[in-house]
Amino acid sequence: MxxxxxxxxxxxxxxxxxxxxxxxxxxxxxxxxxxxxVKQPSLYKHIGGMDDLCRSIAVRxxxxxxxxxxxxxxxxxxxxxxxxxxxxxxxxxATHPGRYAATVRAPVTGDAEDEAATLEITKVAFEIMSxxxxxxxxxxxxxxxxxxxxxxxxxxxxxxxxxxxxxxxRSFDRLLAGVIASLAGWANS
Amino acid sequence: MxxxxxxxxxxxxxxxxxxxxxxxxxxxxxxxxxxxxVKQPSLYKHIGGMDDLCRSIAVRxxxxxxxxxxxxxxxxxxxxxxxxxxxxxxxxxATHPGRYAATVRAPVTGDAEDEAATLEITKVAFEIMSxxxxxxxxxxxxxxxxxxxxxxxxxxxxxxxxxxxxxxxRSFDRLLAGVIASLAGWANS
DNA sequence: TCGTCTTAGCTATTGACAGTAGCCAGCAGG
DNA sequence: CCTGCTGGCTACTGTCAATAGCTAAGACGA
Numbered sequence: 001m002x003x004x005x006x007x008x009x010x011x012x013x014x015x016x017x018x019x020x021x022x023x024x025x026x027x028x029x030x031x032x033x034x035x036x037x038v039k040q041p042s043l044y045k046h047i048g049g050m051d052d053l054c055r056s057i058a059v060r061x062x063x064x065x066x067x068x069x070x071x072x073x074x075x076x077x078x079x080x081x082x083x084x085x086x087x088x089x090x091x092x093x094a095t096h097p098g099r100y101a102a103t104v105r106a107p108v109t110g111d112a113e114d115e116a117a118t119l120e121i122t123k124v125a126f127e128i129m130s131x132x133x134x135x136x137x138x139x140x141x142x143x144x145x146x147x148x149x150x151x152x153x154x155x156x157x158x159x160x161x162x163x164x165x166x167x168x169x170r171s172f173d174r175l176l177a178g179v180i181a182s183l184a185g186w187a188n189s
Numbered sequence: 190m191x192x193x194x195x196x197x198x199x200x201x202x203x204x205x206x207x208x209x210x211x212x213x214x215x216x217x218x219x220x221x222x223x224x225x226x227v228k229q230p231s232l233y234k235h236i237g238g239m240d241d242l243c244r245s246i247a248v249r250x251x252x253x254x255x256x257x258x259x260x261x262x263x264x265x266x267x268x269x270x271x272x273x274x275x276x277x278x279x280x281x282x283a284t285h286p287g288r289y290a291a292t293v294r295a296p297v298t299g300d301a302e303d304e305a306a307t308l309e310i311t312k313v314a315f316e317i318m319s320x321x322x323x324x325x326x327x328x329x330x331x332x333x334x335x336x337x338x339x340x341x342x343x344x345x346x347x348x349x350x351x352x353x354x355x356x357x358x359r360s361f362d363r364l365l366a367g368v369i370a371s372l373a374g375w376a377n378s
Numbered sequence: 379t380c381g382t383c384t385t386a387g388c389t390a391t392t393g394a395c396a397g398t399a400g401c402c403a404g405c406a407g408g
Numbered sequence: 409c410c411t412g413c414t415g416g417c418t419a420c421t422g423t424c425a426a427t428a429g430c431t432a433a434g435a436c437g438a
Contacts, residue, residue, distance in 0.1 A: 003386060003433060029425065041426080042387045050425065106349045122353070140355040144342070145364040147350075152341020153333070160295045161336075164311070166329040175334040178371025186363070192404065192415060217395065230397080231416045239396065 004038050011036065011046045012056045019057070019098025027098070029053075054102065055114060061099040062117035068092045069124045077131045079180045085128055086150055086176050093154040100158075104151065133187035142183045149179050193227050200225065200235045201245045208246070208287025216287070218242075243291065244303060250288040251306035257281045258313045266320045268369045274317055275339055275365050282343040289347075293340065322376035331372045338368050 014036055019027050029050060033040040047053045072088035073081040093100040103121070107114030122143065129139040153172060162168050203225055208216050218239060222229040236242045261277035262270040282289040292310070296303030311332065318328040342361060351357050 006386080028423085030423080038386090039388065040424090041389085041428095044426075045386055104345070104348060104350065106352070137355050137359075140353050141360045141363050143353075144345075144351055144357075144360040145338075145367065148341035148345055148364060149334075149338055150341070151345055152337035152339070155344065156293070156333075156337055156340055159293060161293065162333055163295070164329050164332075166326050168333075170326075171330040171333040174330050174375070175337060175371075178334065178374075179367065182364075182367025182371060185367075195415080218397090219395070227415095228417065229395090230418085233397075234415055 004036060004042075006036060006038065006042070006046050008046045008056075011043060012053065012060065015053055016057055016060070016099055019102075020096045021098075024097060027054075054105075055108075055111070057099065058102040058105045058107075059114050059117045061096075061102040062114075062121055064096075064099065065089070065092060065103050066117070066120040066124050069121065069128075073124070073128050073131075079132070079184060081128050081131050082146065082180050082183070083176060085124075086146070089150050090154055090157075090172065093150075094158070097158055100154065129183075132184055134183065138186050142186060145183065146179060149175060193225060193231075195225060195227065195231070195235050197235045197245075200232060201242065201249065204242055205246055205249070205285075205288055208291075209285045210287075213286060216243075243294075244297075244300070246288065247291040247294050247296075248303050248306045250285075250291040251303075251310055253285075253288065254278070254281060254292050255306070255309040255313050258310065258317075262313070262317050262320075268321070268373060270317050270320050271335065271369050271372070272365060274313075275335070278339050279343055279346075279361065282339075282347070286347055289343065318372075321372055323372065327375050331375060334372065335368060338364060 011032070015027060015032050018032055018035060025031070027050075029043055030040045033043050036043075047056070068088050069085045072084045076084050107118050125143045125146070126139055129142045132142070134142045153175065156162060157168060162171070200221070204216060204221050207221055207224060214220070216239075218232055219229045222232050225232075236245070257277050258274045261273045265273050296307050314332040314335070315328055318331045321331070323331045342364065345351060346357060351360070
């Protein structure tokens with residue numbers, strides 16, 4: 001039997017593609033193996049198991065999201081940076097629902113790589129907030145606020161919770177503008 | 190063998206208690222049956238299956254959350270109503286994590302009871318927004334905004350995503366105050 | 379080219395889970 | 409008392425993650 005030539009990264013990337021597909025059936029190793037032309041137990045030669053696979057996806061997704069956020073804010077300052085970052089955050093979450101869900105998972109305590117990836121997002125957020133003049137606890141509050149807003153909106157949108165017949169983009173833009181105006185005011189408090 | 194005397198409502202309530210326990214292991218029918226002193230297949234005499242059980246929990250949880258929100262806003266107006274409602278929303282979500290998660294599930298199209306329960310929450314939200322002078326699309330935008338904020342914050346908090354050493358209550362209060370100030374301004378736009 | 383070693387993929391199996399089939403005993407109503 | 413209903417049971421299937429152990433593909437050195 002010709003070998004499939006799998007590697008850890010090939011398996012992980014295939015899983016990422018699988019969970020980001022629109023119909024979004026829950027990830028199973030059998031489905032993943034089938035997609036790779038291999039039987040389910042063969043995957044264990046390349047991943048430690050389901051938990052390990054999900055962790056790999058989470059770490060990579062966090063780094064990817066941090067990158068999306070950082071690139072969106074390049075060359076922008078203050079509210080403009082937040083707006084651009086938020087729009088790209090929402091867009092990436094919408095086009096990568098599975099990966100986005102993975103970014104929310106808190107790292108297991110002691111998992112240095114996962115903790116570093118999580119910190120990467122926080123660092124980008126801090127840098128963007130510093131452009132609004134926010135430091136220390138103010139910045140923490142601001143990051144939590146913006147993250148809650150983005151995560152809440154994106155999650156509800158993905159679950160089809162915004163059923164009412166009104167433009168969702170407009171709702172998002174208004175919410176974002178309001179939050180940014182709030183955050184801008186915190187710098188003086 | 191003495192009968193256990195189960196009914197649909199007894200099973201559903203036991204499941205609710207199970208998913209709201211702090212250690213939060215995923216719900217299984219075997220665990221639920223064990224809790225009720227019965228074998229797993231016996232549950233099928235009282236519920237249609239896992240999907241049906243989750244749906245029952247969701248419907249009841251939505252009605253319960255709508256009630257929590259409505260009671261919190263009794264006798265209050267405008268920003269005070271929103272603040273009180275939000276504080277109680279967050280508190281209920283924190284003390285009933287499993288039930289709260291169930292409230293987010295969008296109803297299956299055509300499930301009248303679930304759709305009605307979902308609408309109940311929306312109705313309460315509309316009433317509270319009308320106290321801010323918000324109507325029509327403004328109210329829809331406001332509801333989406335507040336819901337995103339509350340859901341995002343509560344979800345991230347439940348997942349331990351707020352790791353930074355800063356007071357979470359303070360972050361919540363500031364975010365809430367900012368959002369309310371924003372919404373109040375929308376009435377004139 | 380051949381021999382050897384590593385290892386990728388396989389089959390077979392276990393154990394947890396949801397769900398179904400079919401049995402039997404508790405109990406109610408005549 | 410007896411008859412029918414039904415709640416709980418055992419026994420089973422199929423799907424899932426995961427493990428054990430086999431075999432052959434392929435790399436590498438002599």
